[in-house]
Amino acid sequence: xxxxxxxVDRSVRTPLPVLGRDVTVPLVTGGEVTYAALxxxxxxxxxxxxxxxVAAYAPYYGSVHRGAGYLSQLSTDLFENARRTxxxxxxxxxxxxxxFTRSTTxxxxxxxxxxxxxxxxxxxxxxxxxxxxxxxGARVTCLDAxxxxxxxxxxxxxxxxxxxxxxxxxxCVTGASNVTGELWPVRELAAAAHAHGARIVLDAAQLAPHxxxxxxxxxxxxxxxxxxxxxxxxxxxxxxGRADWLRAAEPYLAGGGASRKVTRGADGGVDVEWHxxxxxxxxxxxxxxxxxxxxxxxxxxxxxxFEALAAREEALVRVVRDGLADVPGVRFLSLFGDDAPRVGxxxxxxxxxxxxxxAAALSAEYGIGVRDGLFCAHPLLRRLLGGDARAQGxxxxxxxxxxxxxxxxxxxEHVERFVRAxxxxxxxGARWTYRTVDGRxxxxxxA
Numbered sequence: 336x337x338x339x340x341x342x343v344d345r346s347v348r349t350p351l352p353v354l355g356r357d358v359t360v361p362l363v364t365g366g367e368v369t370y371a372a373l374x375x376x377x378x379x380x381x382x383x384x385x386x387x388x389v390a391a392y393a394p395y396y397g398s399v400h401r402g403a404g405y406l407s408q409l410s411t412d413l414f415e416n417a418r419r420t421x422x423x424x425x426x427x428x429x430x431x432x433x434x435f436t437r438s439t440t441x442x443x444x445x446x447x448x449x450x451x452x453x454x455x456x457x458x459x460x461x462x463x464x465x466x467x468x469x470x471x472g473a474r475v476t477c478l479d480a481x482x483x484x485x486x487x488x489x490x491x492x493x494x495x496x497x498x499x500x501x502x503x504x505x506x507c508v509t510g511a512s513n514v515t516g517e518l519w520p521v522r523e524l525a526a527a528a529h530a531h532g533a534r535i536v537l538d539a540a541q542l543a544p545h546x547x548x549x550x551x552x553x554x555x556x557x558x559x560x561x562x563x564x565x566x567x568x569x570x571x572x573x574x575x576g577r578a579d580w581l582r583a584a585e586p587y588l589a590g591g592g593a594s595r596k597v598t599r600g601a602d603g604g605v606d607v608e609w610h611x612x613x614x615x616x617x618x619x620x621x622x623x624x625x626x627x628x629x630x631x632x633x634x635x636x637x638x639x640x641f642e643a644l645a646a647r648e649e650a651l652v653r654v655v656r657d658g659l660a661d662v663p664g665v666r667f668l669s670l671f672g673d674d675a676p677r678v679g680x681x682x683x684x685x686x687x688x689x690x691x692x693x694a695a696a697l698s699a700e701y702g703i704g705v706r707d708g709l710f711c712a713h714p715l716l717r718r719l720l721g722g723d724a725r726a727q728g729x730x731x732x733x734x735x736x737x738x739x740x741x742x743x744x745x746x747x748e749h750v751e752r753f754v755r756a757x758x759x760x761x762x763x764g765a766r767w768t769y770r771t772v773d774g775r776x777x778x779x780x781x782a
Contacts, residue, residue: 350647351639352383353566353744360702363767363778368702371749376513376680376740377706379544381568381628388631389568389624399623400592400614414623417630418613424633425558425575426549432578434613435571435626439540440465442559442574443507445616446536447473449584454503457494457533459487460714461514461670466507466538467714473505480718483671484520488527495531504533510542514712514719514738516652516680517671518542525554536576540564544742545648545678547641550576562629566636566743571625574616582611586618593618636743644743648679651741651750655681658754662761664688668719668736680740682710684720685761690735691776696765699778701756703749706738 359367372380392413397406399414418433427433436442447469450456456470459478467477476494481487491506498504506528511518521537528535534556539548543560550558557576562569586593586609593615596608609615636644656673659665664686669675685693694707709716720734739753768779 350746351566351635351644351743353380354383354386354568355380356744356746362702363699363780371701371703371752373739373741373745373749373753374704374706375544375742375745376516376541376564376710376738378563379566379742380744382566382632382635382744384635385567385628385631389628392627393624396624399621401620410623414621414626417623417626420630420633421573421575424548424637425573426547426551427575428551430578431550431576432581432613434574434581434616435621435629436559436574437570437622438465438563438572439463439538439559439561440469440572442572443536443538444469445574445587446557446559446580447471448587449580450505451503451580451583454505455498456505456507457491458507459490460718461512462507462509462712462715463513463538463540464711464713465540466509470507480670480715484523484675488520488523491524492527492531495527495533498531498533500532504528504531506533506535507538508535509538509540510548511545511678511680512670512712512715513541513680514682514710514715514736515669515671515675516541516677516682516740517669518546518676518678521553521555529554534577541678541680544636545641546645562625562632565629565632567625567628567632569622569625569628571622571629573629578612581616584616585609587616588618590618592621639743648742651745651747652677652679652681654747654750655739655754658751659683659757662758664761665757668716670715670719679742679745680738682716682719682736682738684736685757688760689776690737692765692769693760694737695769695776695778696760696767697753697756699769700760700766701752703753703756705753706740708735710736710738 358370360370361367395406395409397410399410421433443465450473455474457476461480478490478494481490508524509519510521525535536557537555539558539560542548544565559574562571593609594607595610598606600606666684668682690707694705697703697705769776770779
């Protein structure tokens with residue numbers, strides 16, 4: 336079967352330049368090959384433009400919000416302009432705040448500290464752990480995995496209808512699954528939440544790199560995402576949305592930057608007047624380079640055009656699904672069905688193979704980097720895998736899966752090589768022997 340992307344319109348076939356596109360890696364069978372990075376759902380490679388922008392700014396780095404010197408003033412302007420760029424990228428409403436954090440996980444943990452007292456949180460079991468776990472001080476209702484987008488909305492409506500109508504509530508939902516890549520009905524879920532007096536936060540970590548995210552159009556109260564999935568290279572993230580809960584909450588971190596005024600109290604202690612804006616939750620010296628990198632990525636993706644990027648990505652998804660459709664034992668994992676709209680994220684299992692063994696062979700024998708495991712979404716993976724009985728391989732039996740993911744910087748050849756490699760491994764088996772070291776399947780170099 337042909338796995339060529341030749342039928343795809345040339346206008347959407349050119350990937351955006353990213354770092355690492357020419358890196359070569361050794362093969363255990365001998366020789367080297369250009370590395371095929373197909374683990375975008377974990378961390379996307381930095382766009383070359385983002386890296387160039389950061390490199391151009393780096394010599395001018397200065398202390399943000401804290402210096403009278405030229406470089407400090409320049410860095411402060413750049414940092415605040417980055418905030419405005421992100422707000423435009425997300426189509427925020429007037430009055431919304433953009434808070435820079437370390438990651439999606441950090442953003443949701445920040446929001447968790449800002450929940451009003453006795454707030455009830457509603458979350459599906461299908462969420463990434465970053466969305467499942469931060470709500471430790473709240474009442475949490477965990478909803479079962481839905482079988483369709485409509486079922487998700489219905490389940491949420493029923494759960495919200497049963498809650499205390501006088502209490503506060505928050506719904507946390509993903510925009511695109513980090514396991515199946517499937518798009519969730521965010522607008523409909525937001526409408527259901529608001530109809531029952533609840534608010535909603537959108538985990539856009541997997542959605543924002545692939546599709547435009549409009550806070551205004553989706554009518555979500557907050558949105559969170561990570562820079563490292565948006566083609567920015569540093570430990571930075573965003574929490575954007577309504578200001579009232581954030582303004583009323585104690586600062587996420589206590590320290591310089593979050594405080595407007597600090598005085599000695601009459602009792603000998605310290606009295607603090609906190610900032611009310613985004614600075615309230617950005618204590619310490621901010622990651623100005625990380626914020627600038629996110630803003631640069633936002634501009635680059637907007638200028639490239641999400642319509643063209645999404646069309647190319649959909650074509651690559653078809654290459655994978657069509658190329659592996661007739662391969663015996665390959666089963667893709669899905670909640671909403673094989674034809675559900677999705678971003679460039681696909682997870683699958685191969686009958687007779689341990690997924691860690693299969694992923695190790697893709698890396699060692701073909702130079703292809705994918706992810707294996709439970710993808711920080713254990714309840715969802717266990718639901719999707721069910722009672723799958725897979726034979727034990729060289730690396731032992733494990734209840735896990737393989738994930739291939741790609742995006743704006745993925746060359747056609749990398750996806751085509753992946754399809755060929757899967758077909759060959761299923762047909763011929765691995766050409767090398769493997770063993771488990773520190774819980775990972777690795778080539779046995781003594782073989």
